[in-house]
Amino acid sequence: MEKEFWRTIEMEKCYHCGELFSQTFRCDKCGQEYCNRHKDPIDHECNLVRESLNMQDNPSHQHGGFNYEDSYAQRPQWTEQTPSPNRRGPERRGTTDGSFTWYREQRYVPENAFDPDSGIEFKGILFPYKSEALHLLVGATLIFIIGFIGFYNEQLIELDLTWSIFMLAGFYTTAFLFHEFGHRQVAKHFGLQTKFRLLTFGMIITVIGLVMGIFSLLLNTVALPSLALPGAVVVLGLDKINRQTGLTKIAGPTVNLFYGFILLIISFLIPTALYPLNLFMGYAAALNFILGGFNLIPLGILDGKNILQWNKGAYFLITLWMVIFLVFTLLNIYIVEISLYIPR
Known part of the structure; x- marks a missing residue:
């Protein structure tokens, strides 16, 4: 169990969310101050914070020396011609709630972050630099297969209702895709970089869904397909x-x-x-x-x-x-x- 040191500070900023609080908690692992909601190491992704701090050339960053008021517009964008002065090899980030979190000492997101030349190494994503169309094709195909297996029933075939199996599998696929497109379009509205990506953890869920679908097929029952998540829209920022x-x-x-x-x-x-x-x-x-x-x-x-x-x-x-x-x-x-x- 990580130790936490509590102290009362006049409007101290939480290192994770950047909001002001009169009381903060110091994490013994990364040495940063956090609000009550993010005080636990798992809530502020302590291991990734330490990793991020270790990549800073300026030692002042290790003691909360970053100016949180720097705006996105005031920070230079990363490009091949203007590399980040603080970058030392590939940047590494973890995921939070399905979206990549960019810590506030590096608030700005590199241009074309999904390109191989961006220097960003994504965790938990399969084939991160492949085209979005390929990711969508693989994800939609897997969802359709799970839907087809889940709705397959010999009685429907005997009643000459085979078309209904394809119909329901198709609607199951569109329900998944439209859900993700909803996230994607709103994120784009806010000017955030976003793409649909296959997720490692999501593929595990998908395999479980396939197994459940096969059981449904073997039992010869009409049932709603198992929920699956081969991928999701990844939003940066x-x-x-x-x-x-x-x-x-x-x-x-x-x-x-x-x-x-x-x-x-x-x-x-x-x-x-x-x-x-x-x-x-x-x-x-x-x-x-x-x-x-x-x-x-x-x-x-x-x-x-x-x-x-x-x-x-x-x-x-x-x-x-x-x-x-x-x-x-x-x-x-x-x-x-x-x-x-x-x-x-």
Whole structure:
């Protein structure tokens, strides 16, 4: 257990989030001051802070000598012609909540950080310098396969409903992609560098999803595909919980909420004479509500953790609507007596 030394300081800045606090905690490992929320080594990624400090040529950085008020515009951009004066070999950064955190003593992000010549060595990303199109293709293909396996059922084939398996797998894939595109577009709106990337940890989850899908196939049951995350949108520059971070994080679940709502409306507009097309469209809507709701869980790398820290009202509002639409959709799918999909 790392020791922490508490002291009262007049408006001391937290080394991780940069906000002012009257009370801070000194980490015995890296020697920096942190607020109550980031005082634990795991919360301020202590090992990476020490690594970052060790790469500084100026010893004053090791004692909090960085001027936090330096703005992005006042700092030079890293280019091949103007290398960083403080850089000593490849920069290394870890991930926090699915987004790369840039410590405040190096607040600015190099131009074209995703290029091999940027000097940035990403952790936890497979093939970090390959094209975004390749990452998207691999990720979408894996998601589609998991969806196909999860929805595969011999009874559907016997009923000449093979098309429904491909349909649901396709909607499962688009639910995942649209979620990530939501993060991506909002981040771009704020001028942040962002790309979709395959994640090492996410690929492990994907393998688990494939195994669960195979079990579903072997049991010959129609079930919702297992959740999988072969990759995610990586955003550079989300360094603290603020409006920019909150809106970027909430964009993904919001896209799923609206996409699912549109599919739900379409499912009810389809005549019952075309059953089970309307039912499968309801399944597609439920997939979005499930994916969005899952990402709203305030744990680990999921979006819900940062959204809740940013704005509790926004978090509970979107969670409430997600649950309402999910319950309503599932009732119509599984309760025959009240279902609006079944021909009467």
